[in-house]
Amino acid sequence: MKVKGRKIAIEGNEAAALALKQVNPDVVAAYPITPSTEVVQKFSEYVANGEVTTEFVPVESEHSAMSACIGASAAGARVATSTASQGLALMWEMLYIASSMRLPIVMTVANRALSAPINIHGDHSDAMGARDAGWIQIFSENVQEIYDNIFQAFRIAEHPDVRLPVMVGYDGFITSHSEEILELLEDEEVKRFIGEYKPKFSLLDINNPITMGPLALFDSYFEFKVAQAYAIENSLPIIKKVGKEFGDLTGRYYDVIEKYYTDDADYIVVAMSSTCGTARVVVDELREKGEKVGLLKIRVFRPFPLEDVVDALKNAKVVGVLDRSMVPGSFAGPLYHEITSGMYHLEKRPVFQPYVYGLGGRDITTEHIKGVFEELKEIEKAGKPKGLKYIGVRE
Amino acid sequence: MAINLRELALKGEKLTSGHRLCAGCGASIIVRMVLNAAEQPVVVANATGCLEVATTIFPYTAWNVPWIHSAFENSAATISGVEAAYRAFKKKGKIQEDIRFISFSGDGGTYDIGLQALSGAIERGHRALFICYNNEAYMNTGIQRSGATPRGAFTTTSPAGSVIPGKPQKRKNLTEMMVANGAKYVAQASPSHWRDLMEKVRKALNTDGPSFINIYSTCPRGWRTPDNSAINMARLAVETGVWHLYEVEDGKYKINYKPAKGFKPVEEYLKVQGRFAHLLRPENAEILEEFKKDLQREWEHLLRMEEATNK
Ligand SMILES: Cc1ncc(C[n+]2csc(CCOP(=O)(O)OP(=O)(O)O)c2C)c(N)n1
Ligand code: SF4
Numbered sequence: 001m002k003v004k005g006r007k008i009a010i011e012g013n014e015a016a017a018l019a020l021k022q023v024n025p026d027v028v029a030a031y032p033i034t035p036s037t038e039v040v041q042k043f044s045e046y047v048a049n050g051e052v053t054t055e056f057v058p059v060e061s062e063h064s065a066m067s068a069c070i071g072a073s074a075a076g077a078r079v080a081t082s083t084a085s086q087g088l089a090l091m092w093e094m095l096y097i098a099s100s101m102r103l104p105i106v107m108t109v110a111n112r113a114l115s116a117p118i119n120i121h122g123d124h125s126d127a128m129g130a131r132d133a134g135w136i137q138i139f140s141e142n143v144q145e146i147y148d149n150i151f152q153a154f155r156i157a158e159h160p161d162v163r164l165p166v167m168v169g170y171d172g173f174i175t176s177h178s179e180e181i182l183e184l185l186e187d188e189e190v191k192r193f194i195g196e197y198k199p200k201f202s203l204l205d206i207n208n209p210i211t212m213g214p215l216a217l218f219d220s221y222f223e224f225k226v227a228q229a230y231a232i233e234n235s236l237p238i239i240k241k242v243g244k245e246f247g248d249l250t251g252r253y254y255d256v257i258e259k260y261y262t263d264d265a266d267y268i269v270v271a272m273s274s275t276c277g278t279a280r281v282v283v284d285e286l287r288e289k290g291e292k293v294g295l296l297k298i299r300v301f302r303p304f305p306l307e308d309v310v311d312a313l314k315n316a317k318v319v320g321v322l323d324r325s326m327v328p329g330s331f332a333g334p335l336y337h338e339i340t341s342g343m344y345h346l347e348k349r350p351v352f353q354p355y356v357y358g359l360g361g362r363d364i365t366t367e368h369i370k371g372v373f374e375e376l377k378e379i380e381k382a383g384k385p386k387g388l389k390y391i392g393v394r395e
Numbered sequence: 396m397a398i399n400l401r402e403l404a405l406k407g408e409k410l411t412s413g414h415r416l417c418a419g420c421g422a423s424i425i426v427r428m429v430l431n432a433a434e435q436p437v438v439v440a441n442a443t444g445c446l447e448v449a450t451t452i453f454p455y456t457a458w459n460v461p462w463i464h465s466a467f468e469n470s471a472a473t474i475s476g477v478e479a480a481y482r483a484f485k486k487k488g489k490i491q492e493d494i495r496f497i498s499f500s501g502d503g504g505t506y507d508i509g510l511q512a513l514s515g516a517i518e519r520g521h522r523a524l525f526i527c528y529n530n531e532a533y534m535n536t537g538i539q540r541s542g543a544t545p546r547g548a549f550t551t552t553s554p555a556g557s558v559i560p561g562k563p564q565k566r567k568n569l570t571e572m573m574v575a576n577g578a579k580y581v582a583q584a585s586p587s588h589w590r591d592l593m594e595k596v597r598k599a600l601n602t603d604g605p606s607f608i609n610i611y612s613t614c615p616r617g618w619r620t621p622d623n624s625a626i627n628m629a630r631l632a633v634e635t636g637v638w639h640l641y642e643v644e645d646g647k648y649k650i651n652y653k654p655a656k657g658f659k660p661v662e663e664y665l666k667v668q669g670r671f672a673h674l675l676r677p678e679n680a681e682i683l684e685e686f687k688k689d690l691q692r693e694w695e696h697l698l699r700m701e702e703a704t705n706k
Pocket of ligand 1: 530
């Protein structure tokens with residue numbers, strides 16, 4: 001039976017806070033940073049008003065936020081936090097430790113540019129900096145997805161075969177501060193969906209003392225890391241299953257990617273997060289004119305759903321990959337590298353064109369994306385790509 | 396509360412033998428004393444450093460209590476999280492036992508890189524005991540200077556050269572910082588005075604709020620002292636006034652060791668350690684003077700604080 005929820009108008013950050021409130025974690029440790037601050041602020045209000053039973057730990061830095069989350073999670077608690085940008089960067093050391101210790105911490109990230117110059121607006125440089133930290137990374141297109149992804153994140157993170165931290169991203173200011181209509185779940189439905197968390201180990205089990213975070217030398221470190229790599233690889237079907245179950249409950253089904261008119265498309269744009277909303281409008285418009293264009297949305301970036309991506313792109317002629325992060329010294333962004341090297345072995349594969357766009361909150365408009373599709377057609381004629389292009393920048 | 400040696404001897408070991416700390420290392424002696432003094436079950440967080448690496452080489456562990464290490468600078472933040480989880484479970488009736496929380500860090504992990512996390516944890520009021528086992532340098536990376544290294548001491552990043560003879564700055568007063576920071580119970584202890592140390596640990600663990608104990612921890616490798624000298628060195632530090640034993644309970648100071656005939660000459664302490672050998676040479680007389688003045692100032696401050704807070 002699908003539940004039809006009450007609808008409210010709400011901003012992205014508030015939706016994140018609301019989802020966390022309905023989850024009612026045991027411990028939230030967090031430190032404010034624009035554009036994610038409201039999540040922490042809102043959550044403190046819930047704590048102050050007794051609307052959650054969470055122990056809120058208002059730490060003195062993001063490094064300590066993640067450290068406290070690690071301690072709490074190791075103690076067997078259900079744990080969440082929020083951050084962005086420099087905050088995520090300051091957590092870098094601890095991100096690796098959280099995933100290597102197999103701790104199912106859920107973190108919302110209002111994706112934002114990295115300094116310098118200091119800039120508070122949205123891009124994906126922060127998340128891409130954390131790309132190899134062993135966290136599951138899910139990106140949300142709009143406010144509803146932030147809300148929905150958070151519940152799924154707990155299910156995925158705490159799944160006994162996964163036990164890994166999950167990062168739920170959404171575009172700073174673009175989604176964090178935009179007000180949209182949100183369809184709510186009732187508290188009871190949330191409770192039923194996420195279930196009770198039963199940790200495998202706990203530091204508070206004083207009768208069975210465990211040592212967590214020991215020193216491992218060359219005779220065992222590698223095995224730890226490979227076990228962790230297998231765990232994140234194997235999470236892919238679980239992420240899909242959780243997305244399906246969530247759909248059965250709400251009618252909003254989630255997969256690791258979203259194919260939008262890709263099946264017969266000659267030209268495909270690949271993107272993540274809010275840009276997919278913009279691209280969708282362009283695809284609709286061009287399709288109406290009979291053009292064979294499509295959009296591939298990457299919802300789950302880690303683990304990278306390579307098989308699904310290959311399947312969606314393999315018959316296209318030209319693919320434009322839109323990266324919203326900077327990789328100085330490389331010839332393209334992380335999404336481009338991921339996709340192109342993943343498809344390298346194919347005999348027949350599309351031509352790929354790399355783009356970097358939207359750094360520091362720079363607008364990406366429907367006109368820009370139309371331009372991309374135009375360019376993809378030119379590239380088909382020329383038979384080869386043009387090298388990295390920056391969208392909407394004064395060069 | 397009183398410490399009974401027979402009762403202690405009957406308690407099981409919580410840090411077992413077989414760890415790989417150097418022979419004569421002060422850290423293991425201190426940890427055994429601390430864990431033995433605890434009347435309740437404890438959960439331990441440990442910062443990166445000698446104690447951590449030498450006691451948990453996978454697949455072995457020397458710890459008979461739940462233990463976590465996450466990084467170098469954050470054992471205070473890590474134990475904050477553990478303690479928060481405990482409070483959450485207590486509130487929900489998911490846990491019945493009365494558990495205590497201890498964080499162990501070296502002087503590097505508290506005086507320097509870990510100071511922010513420690514200060515934050517104390518300000519937030521977590522009920523945990525934060526212990527610095529203070530061997531006055533970064534030993535695990537090979538004897539580099541720390542904020543706890545005393546003036547003039549040789550370390551590998553404050554070598555005794557011909558122009559700069561050892562560390563130019565005096566040691567930071569972390570214990571006083573923790574008092575100012577608002578820890579409910581603050582103390583300095585030494586393993587040479589074991590009963591004093593263990594009583595302080597009990598007091599700290601029974602304090603309803605954050606507590607901090609700075610424990611003098613000898614390091615034969617870093618100090619260039621014989622392997623069998625740990626306790627004697629620690630005692631000499633107390634008797635020469637290099638390390639003052641005192642405690643501060645809710646702002647009230649109490650000095651636990653006041654020699655009736657005054658402190659022994661500092662030279663007795665310095666001359667048996669390789670790290671201070673150069674200080675006793677005539678050309679370094681000035682630094683030795685400064686070294687003594689540093690100690691005198693700390694001592695006078697303590698005397699004044701004791702008087703002022705006990706009026
Ligand atoms: C962020 C970071 N910086 C540096 C190090 C390297 N490091 C490991 S232990 C250590 C020194 C530890 O010194 P201390 O806290 O005094 O403990 P001890 O080794 O003396 O027991 C250093 C510098 C590290 N592990 N992490
Ligand atoms: S180097 Fe010093 S502190 Fe480290 S284990 Fe050896 S004696 Fe102990």
